[in-house]
Amino acid sequence: MSFLEVRNLSARVRGAPDRLLRDVSLSVAPGEVRGLVGESGAGKSMIGKAVLGILPRAVEVLCGEILLGGTDLLRLPPAERRRRIGATCALIPQDPLTALNPSRRIGPQMTDRLVDILGWTRAKADARARDLLAEVQIADPDRVLRQYPHELSGGMRQRVLIASAFAAEPKLIVADEPTTALDVTVQKEVLRLIAGMQARHGTALLFVTHDLGVVSKVCQSLSVLYAGMVVEDTTVRDFFRAPAHPYARALLAATPKYTDPDRSLVPVAQDVLDGVQAQVDAADRGWRNG
Amino acid sequence: MRDGRGQVRRKVGLRLWLSAGWLTLLLLAALLAPWISPKDPLAQDLFLGRLPPFWMAGTEPGYWLGTDSLGRDVLSRILHGTRVAMTVALVAGTITCVIGAVLGLLAGFLRGWVDIVISRLIDIWMAFPPVLFSILLIAVIGPGLWSIILAIVVIDWTRFARVVRAEAMGQGAMDYVASAQVAGRGRMGTMLVEILPNVLPTIIVLLTLEMGIAVIVEAILSFVNLSISTDDPTWGGMIAEGRTSVHQAWWVLVFPLITLFLTVLSFSQLGEGLKDRFDPVLR
Amino acid sequence: MAEMFQVRDLRLSLPDLGRKPLLGAAPRIDILRGLGFDIAKGEVLGIVGGSGSGKSTLGRALVRLLEPTGGSIVFEGTDITHLDETGLRPLRRRFQMIFQDPMSSLNPRHRVGTIIGAPLALHGFDGIPERVEQALDHVGLPAAFRSRYPHELSGGQRQRVGIARAIAMEPDFILADEIVSGLDVSSQAQVLTLLERLVAELGLTLAFISHDLSVIRRLCSRVLVLQHGAIVEQAATDRLFAAPQAAYTRDLLAAIPLPDPDQVWV
Numbered sequence: 115m116s117f118l119e120v121r122n123l124s125a126r127v128r129g130a131p132d133r134l135l136r137d138v139s140l141s142v143a144p145g146e147v148r149g150l151v152g153e154s155g156a157g158k159s160m161i162g163k164a165v166l167g168i169l170p171r172a173v174e175v176l177c178g179e180i181l182l183g184g185t186d187l188l189r190l191p192p193a194e195r196r197r198r199i200g201a202t203c204a205l206i207p208q209d210p211l212t213a214l215n216p217s218r219r220i221g222p223q224m225t226d227r228l229v230d231i232l233g234w235t236r237a238k239a240d241a242r243a244r245d246l247l248a249e250v251q252i253a254d255p256d257r258v259l260r261q262y263p264h265e266l267s268g269g270m271r272q273r274v275l276i277a278s279a280f281a282a283e284p285k286l287i288v289a290d291e292p293t294t295a296l297d298v299t300v301q302k303e304v305l306r307l308i309a310g311m312q313a314r315h316g317t318a319l320l321f322v323t324h325d326l327g328v329v330s331k332v333c334q335s336l337s338v339l340y341a342g343m344v345v346e347d348t349t350v351r352d353f354f355r356a357p358a359h360p361y362a363r364a365l366l367a368a369t370p371k372y373t374d375p376d377r378s379l380v381p382v383a384q385d386v387l388d389g390v391q392a393q394v395d396a397a398d399r400g401w402r403n404g
Numbered sequence: 405m406r407d408g409r410g411q412v413r414r415k416v417g418l419r420l421w422l423s424a425g426w427l428t429l430l431l432l433a434a435l436l437a438p439w440i441s442p443k444d445p446l447a448q449d450l451f452l453g454r455l456p457p458f459w460m461a462g463t464e465p466g467y468w469l470g471t472d473s474l475g476r477d478v479l480s481r482i483l484h485g486t487r488v489a490m491t492v493a494l495v496a497g498t499i500t501c502v503i504g505a506v507l508g509l510l511a512g513f514l515r516g517w518v519d520i521v522i523s524r525l526i527d528i529w530m531a532f533p534p535v536l537f538s539i540l541l542i543a544v545i546g547p548g549l550w551s552i553i554l555a556i557v558v559i560d561w562t563r564f565a566r567v568v569r570a571e572a573m574g575q576g577a578m579d580y581v582a583s584a585q586v587a588g589r590g591r592m593g594t595m596l597v598e599i600l601p602n603v604l605p606t607i608i609v610l611l612t613l614e615m616g617i618a619v620i621v622e623a624i625l626s627f628v629n630l631s632i633s634t635d636d637p638t639w640g641g642m643i644a645e646g647r648t649s650v651h652q653a654w655w656v657l658v659f660p661l662i663t664l665f666l667t668v669l670s671f672s673q674l675g676e677g678l679k680d681r682f683d684p685v686l687r
Numbered sequence: 688m689a690e691m692f693q694v695r696d697l698r699l700s701l702p703d704l705g706r707k708p709l710l711g712a713a714p715r716i717d718i719l720r721g722l723g724f725d726i727a728k729g730e731v732l733g734i735v736g737g738s739g740s741g742k743s744t745l746g747r748a749l750v751r752l753l754e755p756t757g758g759s760i761v762f763e764g765t766d767i768t769h770l771d772e773t774g775l776r777p778l779r780r781r782f783q784m785i786f787q788d789p790m791s792s793l794n795p796r797h798r799v800g801t802i803i804g805a806p807l808a809l810h811g812f813d814g815i816p817e818r819v820e821q822a823l824d825h826v827g828l829p830a831a832f833r834s835r836y837p838h839e840l841s842g843g844q845r846q847r848v849g850i851a852r853a854i855a856m857e858p859d860f861i862l863a864d865e866i867v868s869g870l871d872v873s874s875q876a877q878v879l880t881l882l883e884r885l886v887a888e889l890g891l892t893l894a895f896i897s898h899d900l901s902v903i904r905r906l907c908s909r910v911l912v913l914q915h916g917a918i919v920e921q922a923a924t925d926r927l928f929a930a931p932q933a934a935y936t937r938d939l940l941a942a943i944p945l946p947d948p949d950q951v952w953v
Contacts, residue, residue, distance in 0.1 A: 153871040154842065268738075297737040297898055302942040302952075324871045327944035331952055354948050368876040369946045370901030372928060379905050381876040579792035583852070586750055587806035588779035590772065597805070601796040684836050685795050 116141035116181075117318050118286055123164060123178030124401070125342075134160055134173060136343040136397055142286065147312060147319040149329040149350070151365075152339035158322045160342070162288040165320065167199050183285070200231055204279040206289040206308070210271035214263040221259035224278045232282055246277035249314075250307050269300045273307065280311055286318045293328065305332055326369045330354055338362045341394045361390040420677030423670040430667060433483050434490040441480035442466055445637050449475035454653040470655040472645060478656060481637035482663055488631075488638045489667065491549065492622045496556040497615035503557065504564020505607050511565065512572025513595045523569070526562045534559045538621075542630050549632050552625055556618050564610055571603045605679045612675030616668040623664055639664050691763055691860055691892050692726040692749065698757030699741075699748055718744045720916040721758065726860075731886060731893045733907030733924070735900055735939070741916040742896045746862045749894065750784050751775055763859070780810045783853040787865040789845030793837040799823075800833035803852045810856065822851040825888075826881060843874030847881065854885060860892045867902060879906055900939055904928060912936050 118141065125135040135157050142148045150158040163169045165180055167187065180187045182202060187195050207213040215223060224246075225239035234242075240259070247255035250273040263271060272292065279287050289308065293301040309332050312319050321333055329336055329350065336353060338346040338361070346353070346362040357363045364382040371378035433440070443466065452475040458468050469478040511522035538555035545551045575581065576599065584594045619639075625631040626640030639660040646657030699719040707713035718741045726732050736742040747753045749760065751767055759768045762782065767775065786792035793802055803819045812818060820830045826847040837845055846866060853861050863882070867875040883906060886893055897903055903910055903924070910927050912920040912935065920933040931937045944952060 153873055298900075299737060299938055299942045302944070305944070325944070326872070326946040330946050330948045330950070331944045350948055354946065365872060366946060368872045370872075370875075370899065370905070371945055371947070372901040372904040372940075372943065373945060375904045379876045379879055379902070381880050382873040579786040579788055580794040582747075582752055583784070583786060583792055584806075585752060586779065586782075586784045587856075588776045588809055589806075593809075598794055598797075602794070683796075685838055 115143070117144045117183060118142040118165065118320070119179075119181040120161065120165070121179040121181065123161070123180065124176040125160065125164065125169070125173055126176060127172050128174050133176065133398070133401070134342050135164070136341070136394065137401070138178070138339075138342065138344055140337045140344065140347060142318045142320055144285065144318055145312075145316045146335065147309075147321055147333045149333035149336035150320060150322045150339065151324065151326060151329055151336055153324060153365075155341075156339040157342035158324075158339050159290055161339075162205075162290050162320060162322050165199075165286075166203055166205055166288055167195055168205075200227070201282070202285045204282065204284040204287045206276055206279045206287060206292045208291040208294055210268055210275055210295070211263075213275055214271060216263050218262075219259070220261055220263065220266075220274055224259070224274070224281060228281060242281060243277070246280055247274070249280075249311060250274075250277045252277075268296065269303065272296065272300075272304055276304070276307055276311065280315055280317065283315065284317060286320065287312075288320045288322070290322045291324070294323070294325075301328075308332065326366060327371075338365065340390050343394055343397060345390060345393070359390075360386050417677075417681070419673045420681055423673040423677055426666055426670040427674060430486050430490060434486040437483045437487055441477075441483045442468065443477035443480045445476060445480040445484045446635055447476060451475065454649065454656075456653070457655050469659050470653065472642070472653065472656045473649050476637075478642075478659055481642055482639070482660055485637045485639045485642060485660065486663075488549065488626075488636065489619050489622060489664075492552055492556070493615040493618045493667075493671070496553040496618040497611055499553070500557045500560045500564060500614050500618075501607065501611040504561040504610075505568050505603075507561070508565040508568025509572050509595060509599065509603065512569035513576050513599055514591065515573075515576075519569075522565065526565055530562045538625075539630065542625070547630055547632060552622055552631060553618075555625075556621050560614060560617065564607075564614070567610060568603060568607060571606050572599055575599050575602045605683050608678055609675035612671045612678070616671035619664065619667055619671070689727050690725045691728045691730075693761040694725070694749075694758070695723050695761075696758035697722040697745070697748065697755055697760065699744055699753060699755050715756075718916050719748065719755070722913075722916075722918055723758075724911060724918065724921060726892060726894060728859075728892055729890060730909060731895060731907045733903035733910040734894060734896045734913060735898065735903055735910060736913035737898060737939075739915070740913040742898075742913050743864055744916075745913065746784070746864045746894065746896050750782050750862050752784075780806075780856045781858050782860040782862070783856060783858040784862045784864065785846075785849045785853045785866050787868055789837075789842055789849055789869070792849055793845055795837055797836075798833065799835050799837070799840075799848050802837075802848060803833075803855050806852065807855055812856075818855055819851075822855040825854060825885065826851045841874075843870055843877060846870060846874070846878055850878070850881065850885070854889060854891075857889075858891070860894070862894045862896070864896045865898065868898065875902070882906060899943075900928075901943060912939070 120138055120140050123135055123138040124133050126133040138161060140148065150161060152158045160169070160173070164175065175188060182198065185198070187199065190198065221240065221243060224243040225236070228234040228239040228242065229236055243259060244255045247258055252258050252270065252273055258266070258274070266274065292308065293304050296304060305328065323329060333350050335349050337344050338359065340361055346357060346359040348358070357366055364386045367378065367380040368382055369378060452464060452467070452471055453473050455467050455471040456463050457470045463470065467477050471477055507522050511519040537559060541555050541558065542551045545554070581594060581598055584598050589597070622631060622638065623640030623643065626638040627644045631638055631640060642660040643657055646660070650657050697719050698717070698721055700715040700717045702713035703716050704713050722745065734742050734745060744753065748755050751770070755768055759766060762778065765778065767778065800819055803822055804815045807815045807818055819833060823830055823832060828844065828847055828851065840848065849866070867878050870878065879902065885891060895903065895907055907924050909923050911918055912933060914935050920927065920931065920936050927936065931940055
């Protein structure tokens with residue numbers, strides 16, 4: 115029984131001929147970590163945004179279902195949808211710099227949602243914020259709560275964002291390339307934190323990334339996307355042993371692996387690209403006719 | 405991979421056409437006023453005072469928008485008033501733009517002592533209250549077209565300079581500027597070849613806005629009788645006169661007011677429309 | 688001589704304007720703290736470090752976008768440490784740079800043809816249109832791209848235009864500053880393969896700055912590891928990966944997530 119289930123989701127930019135998301139289906143069980151992998155422009159971020167209800171206004175959903183705990187979000191009235199998503203989901207964003215309001219202290223930014231939307235008392239929310247900051251291994255939580263974002267380093271800010279995501283004990287977190295902007299050593303710390311908190315709190319995680327290395331460390335299952343279409347959906351074990359789809363295989367071969375320098379960083383061959391593009395074109399033809 | 409980026413097209417053209425159309429009409433009116441005005445704008449005829457516009461009762465043929473309390477044709481006066489408005493807009497706007505943009509570019513890109521001197525100059529200059537400044541200037545130099553133009557330039561160049569400086573600073577931090585330096589381009593060359601094209605859209609918008617402001621400033625000055633010294637009609641002057649007879653002859657106030665409004669609006673939309681149409685990045 | 692660059696005790700500090708007192712100079716932050724190394728002709732040198740290590744500053748100092756505050760940089764026998772722009776101008780076409788961010792390193796209001804051709808015009812090259820076409824051909828882009836604007840290209844394509852611009856002047860040395868960091872995996876692989884080919888075909892000497900050791904392994908023959916503005920390790924690539932000496936290098940290697948679920952990575 116999955117917590118999140120996306121069924122045949124298609125979306126496009128309003129007025130554009132081509133779809134951005136082509137018949138996307140995936141599921142995330144409670145407590146599961148699923149990776150959403152693909153190159154830039156493949157639509158992986160879009161899916162995360164669609165689930166959280168924060169698609170750009172220029173993008174419209176054409177058809178499909180997004181089931182959260184059994185209820186289709188797309189069929190709910192907007193206010194009810196926002197409430198339900200706000201109560202059960204959270205986001206760990208990509209850029210720690212722009213995700214925090216520079217003119218407010220950390221404390222209120224972490225607790226506002228709890229107090230205003232979920233009706234907690236200020237005291238309870240503050241205590242929760244303090245506990246979470248300690249959980250992400252911030253040494254002096256009281257001090258950080260009183261600081262402004264610019265007084266913290268990039269790594270610290272990302273920790274604050276991770277802590278904030280877990281604040282309301284969500285059932286699902288969408289992590290949108292949370293470590294892409296970080297140094298490799300900081301990335302390891304942050305991934306460890308995310309994995310640790312996810313395990314402790316039992317939260318389901320939709321992990322958007324282009325880095326297959328990261329996927330192999332954090333995720334149990336993954337979906338590979340090309341041009342908004344899911345080309346492979348399997349467990350992490352099976353994928354790294356033997357990816358099924360030619361494009362997915364090529365993506366793995368292109369990924370850097372310093373232990374095997376001659377057989378990694380291989381560019382994706384044109385015939386593989388042609389093949390997967392043909393698949394996309396066929397899907398589009400079927401969509402237009404059907 | 406083909407994806408959704410770059411598929412959203414912009415609706416361009418309409419506001420550019422409308423604003424450019426109106427302003428072209430005005431320009432033609434200004435140039436051809438003596439020949440296309442139906443009546444002499446200065447000719448008074450007290451027997452024909454306060455005639456209403458052509459679609460109302462009690463009008464005389466040939467006075468399309470009616471007459472004022474001295475019997476002067478409103479339409480002809482508006483057409484002649486266009487000359488002052490357009491001259492001030494184009495001349496004052498352009499001079500302000502050139503001075504402000506050049507100083508802003510130099511300050512924003514060259515930085516160092518050039519920036520310090522120019523920025524301090526702007527700060528001190530902007531500390532003078534603008535309206536008093538212009539009134540003082542005109543009181544000293546005497547009224548006239550060039551006094552108005554000078555007053556506008558003297559006050560508004562700082563606004564240009566500040567905005568252009570900020571833009572130039574932002575562009576100066578870009579890697580393509582560093583790339584030009586690595587290629588061996590000198591500072592002045594970099595400013596003109598690399599920075600200017602990227603600051604030009606802002607300058608154009610500011611220029612057209614400035615022209616609109618110039619028209620308003622002229623109207624205000626003629627409203628308070630500090631504008632040109634001759635009897636030539638101005639929109640502001642007509643509005644001032646129309647104010648006193650607004651209950652008996654509303655058309656004397658309303659028509660120059662509408663013309664003024666449409667003109668200022670057209671200037672601002674022209675800038676935006678030009679930017680939309682010609683900026684390669686936005687197309 | 689075989690050494691293209693000879694760097695001795697390189698120091699660079701910048702004023703911390705945030706802490707500048709009202710009267711007097713701002714306190715200085717040391718970014719490069721006495722670096723010493725050589726770059727041999729034909730070598731591909733990797734420069735690795737985290738953010739704040741000074742690697743980008745080192746790169747910019749090498750191509751004299753920044754002026755060192757101490758030490759010396761000698762390029763093919765000429766001391767370029769404190770040369771002014773007039774002195775540098777004739778040398779500029781021999782060392783070029785490719786930038787990290789393909790969005791901001793190409794002037795958005797210039798066409799590709801101008802972006803590649805303008806530096807050539809500056810240095811008095813002839814036959815510029817042909818050279819531009821040749822440069823585009825070298826990086827695998829069609830000649831028609833000459834009339835495109837940067838925003839009409841993908842990130843990988845823009846990066847290749849940046850490479851074309853750098854090689855068009857037939858330089859002896861190219862500094863590549865994190866040029867694949869913003870690219871996705873397949874564009875990254877393409878750009879690296881391209882760079883490998885160009886180094887071989889055009890006999891280039893390359894300094895490749897990156898925070899990603901995996902990428903360095905493939906491309907570079909020797910590696911410099913930087914931390915806090917100092918070199919913590921300098922070695923041939925194979926030896927560095929087989930037996931890293933410095934603790935920091937070991938940490939960097941251990942932190943890399945390999946695409947392998949069986950990797951021991953805690």
